[in-house]
Amino acid sequence: MTNRQITVEELPADALLPEHFKLSDAPMPVPGDGEVLLRVILMSIDAANRSWLRGATYRAAVKKGDPMPTYAICEVMDSNSPKLAPGDIVAAEAVWADFITAKAHKVQKLPKVETLSHLMSVYGIAGKTAYHGLMSIGQPMAGETVLVSAAAGSVGGYVGQIAKALGCRVVGIAGGSAKCKWVVDEMGFDACIDYREAGLSKALAAACPNGVDVYFDNVGGKILESSLNFMNEKGRVVCCGAISQYDTDTPTGPRNLPGVIVVKRLKMEGFIVMDFAHNDAKCIRAMQHWVSTGQIKVTEDIVEGLENAPHALIGLLAGDNKGKRLVRVAADPS
Amino acid sequence: MTNRQITVEELPADALLPEHFKLSDAPMPVPGDGEVLLRVILMSIDAANRSWLRGATYRAAVKKGDPMPTYAICEVMDSNSPKLAPGDIVAAEAVWADFITAKAHKVQKLPKVETLSHLMSVYGIAGKTAYHGLMSIGQPMAGETVLVSAAAGSVGGYVGQIAKALGCRVVGIAGGSAKCKWVVDEMGFDACIDYREAGLSKALAAACPNGVDVYFDNVGGKILESSLNFMNEKGRVVCCGAISQYDTDTPTGPRNLPGVIVVKRLKMEGFIVMDFAHNDAKCIRAMQHWVSTGQIKVTEDIVEGLENAPHALIGLLAGDNKGKRLVRVAADPS
Numbered sequence: 001m002t003n004r005q006i007t008v009e010e011l012p013a014d015a016l017l018p019e020h021f022k023l024s025d026a027p028m029p030v031p032g033d034g035e036v037l038l039r040v041i042l043m044s045i046d047a048a049n050r051s052w053l054r055g056a057t058y059r060a061a062v063k064k065g066d067p068m069p070t071y072a073i074c075e076v077m078d079s080n081s082p083k084l085a086p087g088d089i090v091a092a093e094a095v096w097a098d099f100i101t102a103k104a105h106k107v108q109k110l111p112k113v114e115t116l117s118h119l120m121s122v123y124g125i126a127g128k129t130a131y132h133g134l135m136s137i138g139q140p141m142a143g144e145t146v147l148v149s150a151a152a153g154s155v156g157g158y159v160g161q162i163a164k165a166l167g168c169r170v171v172g173i174a175g176g177s178a179k180c181k182w183v184v185d186e187m188g189f190d191a192c193i194d195y196r197e198a199g200l201s202k203a204l205a206a207a208c209p210n211g212v213d214v215y216f217d218n219v220g221g222k223i224l225e226s227s228l229n230f231m232n233e234k235g236r237v238v239c240c241g242a243i244s245q246y247d248t249d250t251p252t253g254p255r256n257l258p259g260v261i262v263v264k265r266l267k268m269e270g271f272i273v274m275d276f277a278h279n280d281a282k283c284i285r286a287m288q289h290w291v292s293t294g295q296i297k298v299t300e301d302i303v304e305g306l307e308n309a310p311h312a313l314i315g316l317l318a319g320d321n322k323g324k325r326l327v328r329v330a331a332d333p334s
Numbered sequence: 335m336t337n338r339q340i341t342v343e344e345l346p347a348d349a350l351l352p353e354h355f356k357l358s359d360a361p362m363p364v365p366g367d368g369e370v371l372l373r374v375i376l377m378s379i380d381a382a383n384r385s386w387l388r389g390a391t392y393r394a395a396v397k398k399g400d401p402m403p404t405y406a407i408c409e410v411m412d413s414n415s416p417k418l419a420p421g422d423i424v425a426a427e428a429v430w431a432d433f434i435t436a437k438a439h440k441v442q443k444l445p446k447v448e449t450l451s452h453l454m455s456v457y458g459i460a461g462k463t464a465y466h467g468l469m470s471i472g473q474p475m476a477g478e479t480v481l482v483s484a485a486a487g488s489v490g491g492y493v494g495q496i497a498k499a500l501g502c503r504v505v506g507i508a509g510g511s512a513k514c515k516w517v518v519d520e521m522g523f524d525a526c527i528d529y530r531e532a533g534l535s536k537a538l539a540a541a542c543p544n545g546v547d548v549y550f551d552n553v554g555g556k557i558l559e560s561s562l563n564f565m566n567e568k569g570r571v572v573c574c575g576a577i578s579q580y581d582t583d584t585p586t587g588p589r590n591l592p593g594v595i596v597v598k599r600l601k602m603e604g605f606i607v608m609d610f611a612h613n614d615a616k617c618i619r620a621m622q623h624w625v626s627t628g629q630i631k632v633t634e635d636i637v638e639g640l641e642n643a644p645h646a647l648i649g650l651l652a653g654d655n656k657g658k659r660l661v662r663v664a665a666d667p668s
Contacts, residue, residue: 057597058567220592233392239595253587258554261573261604263391268602270595 003028005067005097006309011053014249016317021068021310029101034081036104038074040094041332044120045070045303045312045325046154047218047243058272067095068309071125073116075333079104087333089116091124096309098329116332121324122158122291122298123284125273130158131283132276133238137269138214142167145208147227149195150218150243152179154324157187157299158287159216164188165295168214171207173223175319182322186297200226211235219244225254231264239270243317299323337362339401339431340643345387348583350651355402355644363435368415370438372408374428375666378454379404379637379646379659380488381552381577392606401429402643405459407450409667413438421667423450425458430643432663450666455658456492456625456632457618459607463574464492465617466610471572471603472548476501479542481561482523484552484577486513488658491521491633492621493550498522499629502548505541507557509653516656520631534560545569553578559588565598573604577651633657 005026012020031037048057052069055061062069072094076084081104084090090107094100110119121127133155140146146163150156151172160170160183172183172192180192191207193200204212204226211232217224220242231237245251261268276283290296301321303312306329316325339360346354365371382391386403389395396403406428410418415438418424424441428434444453455461467489474480480497484490485506494504494517506517506526514526525541527534538546538560545566551558554576565571579585595602610617624630635655637646640663650659 051593051597058599217592224592225587239592242593242596245593251589251593253559253589253591255585255587257587257591258551258558258573258602258604259385259576259579259585261602262576262606263385263604265392265604265606265609267604268592268595270592270597270599270601272596272599275599 001028001099003097003099004306005095006306007065007067008053008062009064011062011064016050016053016314018310018314023307026097029099031078031080031101034104035101036076036081036084036090036107037078038090038092038094038100038102038107039077040072040074040098040100040306040329042073042117042120043070043094043096043309043327043329044072044125045309045316045327046125047241047316049313050317067097070094070096071120073110073119074100074107075330081105084109089333091119096306098306117300117302117326118298120326121154121300122287122296126154126324127158127287128276128280128283129240129273130155130162131287132273132279133240133271134159134162134214134216136276136279137238137271138216138236140166140168140214144213145169145171145210146214146216147171147173147204147208147212147230148216148218149173149223149227150241150319151183151187151189151192152319152322153218154299154321155240156216156218157183157323158296160187160189161296162290163214165290169210179319179322187299195223201229204230214238216240217242221245221252221254225256228254228256228260228266231260231266233264235264235266237266237268239268301325303327305329335362335433337431337433338640339429340640341399341401342387342396343398345396345398350384350387350648352644352648357641360431363433365412365414365435368438369435370410370415370418370424370441371412372424372426372428372434372436372441373411374406374408374432374434374640374663376407376451376454377404377428377430377643377661377663378406378459379643379650379661380459381575381650383647384651401431404428404430405454407444407453408434408441409664415439418443423667425453430640432640451634451636451660452632454660455488455634456621456630458658460488460658461492461621462610462614462617463607464489465496465621466607466613467572467574467605468493468496468548468550470610470613471605472550472570474500474502474548478547479503479505479544480548480550481505481507481538481542481546481564482550482552483507483557483561484575484653485517485521485523485526486656487552488633488655489574490550490552491517491657492630494521494523495630496624497548499624503544505546513653513656521633529557535563538564548572550574551576555579555586555588559590562588562590562594562600565594565600567598569598569600571600571602573602635659637661639663
C-alpha cells in the first residue's frame with residue numbers, strides 16, 4: 001500500500017489554477033492512540049473549498065504547504081479505538097489523500113448503504129444544506145415563488161425539487177442553455193434563466209410574474225443584486241454561498257443593499273449545515289420520502305481519481321458540473 | 335385664517351437643496367363628506383422623507399408639483415364625520431401645510447397628553463421604531479454588545495438607551511466629536527465612535543472588544559460594511575434605514591456581502607414600524623416605565639415654523655440634529 005496526497009503549493013491571489021496544487025507520494029500515516037487509519041473513498045468537492053483558501057471562515061484558513069482539506073467518506077483500515085473496527089464506513093474531516101489518520105471520536109460512523117455516494121449527495125451535505133436552508137430560513141409555502149441560483153449545482157437542484165414537492169413555483173438560474181434545459185427537463189423546475197445571456201432582469205420579470213418570495217442564493221454578486229429587485233415584501237433570502245465572490249480578489253457588493261432590505265422588509269440570513277444537525281433525522285426521512293415518490297432525483301457528478309481533484313474543484317468554480325460533484329479515490333468496499 | 339403649503343418643485347437628482355421646494359399660499363381646504371379639516375401642529379422630519387423622493391418605496395413616489403408628504407400631529411378644526419369633533423387631536427398622513435383635509439377613518443385619534451411632541455418622539459414613530467426593531471429583530475440579551483449608527487439621531491438614541499436598560503454594552507457611531515460626547519454623556523452609551531475621523535475599523539475594534547452581537551443600522555454604506563466585519567457568529571443586523579444612500583445618485587453596496595452573512599451565519603432583516611403595530615401597547619408601557627425610572631431621556635430637536643421645513647430636512651440629512659427632529663407649525667392647543 002502506498003499513499004499520495006495533494007498539498008496547496010501557493011495560495012491563489014485570484015483565480016484558482018492547477019499549479020496552486022502539488023501531488024506527491026507521502027508516507028503511509030500511522031494511527032496513534034485512540035486513532036484510526038482511514039482509506040479515503042469519496043471526497044466532497046464544494047465551492048466553499050475555495051473560500052477556505054481566502055482566510056479564516058467558519059474553519060481555520062488553509063496555509064501554504066498544507067494538504068488540501070475536504071469532507072470524505074472513508075473505510076476504517078486499522079483502529080486503535082474500541083469505537084471503530086476495520087471495515088466500518090465513516091465520514092471524516094480529511095485531506096486530499098489516499099490514506100489519513102483521524103481521532104476515532106472525531107469521525108461519524110455511517111450506515112452501510114448500497115451506494116456510498118448517496119451519503120454525500122441526497123442524504124449528505126448537499127441534500128441537507130438544501131433542506132435545512134430552504135425549510136428553516138426560506139420557509140416556503142405552497143403557491144409562493146422560489147428562485148434558486150446555481151440551480152444545476154449540488155445544492156440548487158435539491159432546493160428546487162423540494163420546493164416543487166411543497167407546491168411552489170420554482171425558477172432556477174444557471175449558466176448556459178444546456179444546463180438550463182437540464183434543470184427544467186430533468187430537475188422539473190418551472191423555468192430556468194441563463195445568466196450568461198443579456199437581460200437578466202427582463203428574464204426574471206418574465207419568469208417570476210408574481211415576484212419572488214424566497215431567493216436561495218448560492219452565488220452573491222450581480223445575480224443577488226438583480227434578484228433582490230424582484231423580491232416581494234417580507235421575502236426571505238437564504239444566504240447559502242457566494243461562489244461568484246470566492247475566486248476573485250475584487251468582490252463587489254449588491255448596490256441596492258441595505259435599501260431594498262428596509263423598503264421591502266426582507267430577511268437575509270446565512271447558515272451552515274451543521275447549525276441544523278439537530279434536525280438531520282427529520283431531513284433524511286423527508287428526503288427518503290421524496291426520493292421514493294420520484295419527486296427528488298439523485299444527481300451526482302463523480303470525477304475519477306485523486307489526481308483529478310484540482311481539476312474537479314477548478315471546474316466546479318467555472319460551473320461545469322451538474323449535480324453534486326465528488327472525487328472517487330477508491331472503489332466502494334464490496 | 336390663511337393657508338400655506340410647500341410643494342416639491344423639482345425631484346432631486348443628487349443632494350437635496352432648498353430650491354427643490356416652494357412655499358406658496360394655498361386655498362383653505364374644504365372637508366368633504368366623512369372628512370375633517372385639520373390644523374397641522376407638529377410635523378415629523380425623517381430621513382425616510384428623502385427616500386420618498388427617489389421613487390416608490392413602501393409608499394407611492396412623490397411626484398414633481400406634489401405637496402411634500404409627512405406624518406403630523408393635528409387638531410381637528412371642523413368635522414363632517416361622527417367619529418371626530420373639533421378640538422380632537424389626531425395623527426395623520428399630512429403634507430407640509432398649515433391646514434389639510436383628511437378622511438376621518440384614515441386618521442388616528444391621540445390621547446390629550448401634556449406635551450404633544452412626546453407622541454412623535456419617545457411614544458411616537460422614533461421610540462416605536464427603536465423598540466420594535468431592537469426587540470423583534472435584534473433580540474439583544476444582557477451581556478451582549480449592541481452597536482448603533484446615527485446614535486445621535488431620533489431613533490439611535492432610544493435604541494441605545496433601551497439596550498442599556500436591558501444590560502447590554504452599547505456603542506454608538508455618530509458624526510463629530512460634539513455629538514459623540516453628547517451620546518456618551520447625555521444618552522449614557524458606553525462609547526461613541528466619530529465616523530468622520532480616520533480609522534473606523536480600529537475604533538470599532540477598541541470599542542467592541544467582544545465583537546458585536548446586534549448592529550442597528552440606520553445608515554448603510556461604508557459604516558455598514560465596516561460594522562459587518564466585527565459581527566459575532568449568529569449576530570443580528572437590524573436594517574432600519576440607509577441614510578447614507580438616500581441623498582446620492584451613486585449608491586454603493588457593502589463589498590463583504592453576502593460572504594460575511596454566510597461565514598458568520600448572520601441575519602439581516604428590514605422592517606417598518608407599522609409591521610409591529612400589534613405590539614404598540616407593550617412598547618408604550620415599556621417606554622413609560624423606562625422614562626419613569628430615568629433610564630430613557632426624551633430627546634427632541636424642534637425647528638419652529640412651516641417655512642423652515644426644507645432646511646429642517648436638509649439639515650437632518652447632513653446630520654445636524656440631536657434627537658428626534660420635528661417642525662412646529664402651530665402651538666399646542668391650550
